[in-house]
Amino acid sequence: MGQLIDGKAVAARVRAEVKQEVERLKAERGLVPGLTVVRVGEDPASKIYVTGKKKAAEEVGFNSWEEHPDASITEEELLSLVERLNEDPAVHGILVQLPLPKHIDAERIISAVRPEKDVDGFHPMNAGKLSLGKPGPRACTPFGVMRLLREVGCDPAGKRAVVVGRSNIVGKPMALMLLQADATVVICHRKSNLAEEVSRADIVVAAVGVPELIKGEWIKPGAVVIDVGMNRMPDGKLKGDVEFAAALERASFITPVPGGVGPMTIAMLMRNTLDAAKGGA
């Protein structure tokens, strides 16, 4: 019977660490990290996410701003807004909440954010720095997973880590981070024999967005299971990508959904913003 990984508690710890460093930065250098969230139009989910990010930013002591242009904003106007934020020395982190309206090329907007201020870690330059093993803002969700592993005493070095899913925001950066931590890394997707791969994993990270795709019986006894999936079911409940109850029987540690990886994303966004402020000061 595995132990739960309490993402809420770890995220709170990360935020407390950030808060403490912010206080020191203020006292020693008169510097207050600033985060601007750009939310375009009225996507209801975006509103919830942005509210959570602003709340977290305020709690750790950041300056926190929201830019909220109408959905009718043109791509050029949005680029000008990003450019203004790039130039603003009080803004250390710029987060453009996705999705953007269809008439706007999201890739072009993300690439326009100055890489040092890209606290989401989505800019090609930051994806490249991760791949090359250089410091830089890291994609928040996999960065949070690395912290969870550390918290439960799981050192990936020499372990077989199987990442299911290869998205740009979770799967690929996750694989690169695990590789940098000296795991033997396997990256799987819909063309892979998942049962076979997962059954040989010391660490499983599931990030596909298919409820209970990963069967509990595939989990190797003692494995650490990280479930990044957040699938909203018809009854309104959230389910992960892993068959939780059955996996719990075999894993040493496992993240619940919700309350596992989820809270880490915002916490690591705070970490990235703090680091951007320190680096840019």
Added chain:
Amino acid sequence: MGQLIDGKAVAARVRAEVKQEVERLKAERGLVPGLTVVRVGEDPASKIYVTGKKKAAEEVGFNSWEEHPDASITEEELLSLVERLNEDPAVHGILVQLPLPKHIDAERIISAVRPEKDVDGFHPMNAGKLSLGKPGPRACTPFGVMRLLREVGCDPAGKRAVVVGRSNIVGKPMALMLLQADATVVICHRKSNLAEEVSRADIVVAAVGVPELIKGEWIKPGAVVIDVGMNRMPDGKLKGDVEFAAALERASFITPVPGGVGPMTIAMLMRNTLDAAKGGA
């Protein structure tokens, strides 16, 4: 008994394709791709490599230049040189031959090359584009391996591809290219159980720089074996990272060393330079 993959022949084919496209570009758009190789000081190996690159560039019909500052050049002077080449519209590709003298920060120089002209594919922006699955110049050696696989009819989709080695110029970009081609990708290194991993590989790419580290008996019957290793032995001969004779017995296809992957690197550099000229025109 496996078949040899004739890298020399494939590389010649790639260069012939490039040459044909160059002729068309000249005829239709009056455009001649231009490649400048920057060689600092007198490293004997660098001289040989640069000579080979210049020769290949001339053969495919590029304009080809060499900048050859003295080893005493300062970092700032070298940056100015790179900046001048960045601004020169006749130069579509800039290749800074490594290694650079110790007083120069190679990373800073590489990052100064405009990403569109970084025909080595080493710029963080281009590493990022590869990771994100976006077009851009690709690291030449793994790009060449992808072409070799295609030439022998090996489609990586759904296959288990095991990459041994995780360097920034071969292992990591190789893994990302194989992933983009829908392989299940395993990345191994010195902390991995190589015998176990290699024995389950449909495609093996060895890029570690240790002669005959990969034993022939580990090769799964029918696997495709790509040996990127080029290890100079005391007797002056080159050896790969794979125990060749024994692996040949089991593989379906295998690259020899020399004459396998080696010739592909320069050929793909020509491809990248041509693409840079087409994109930049």
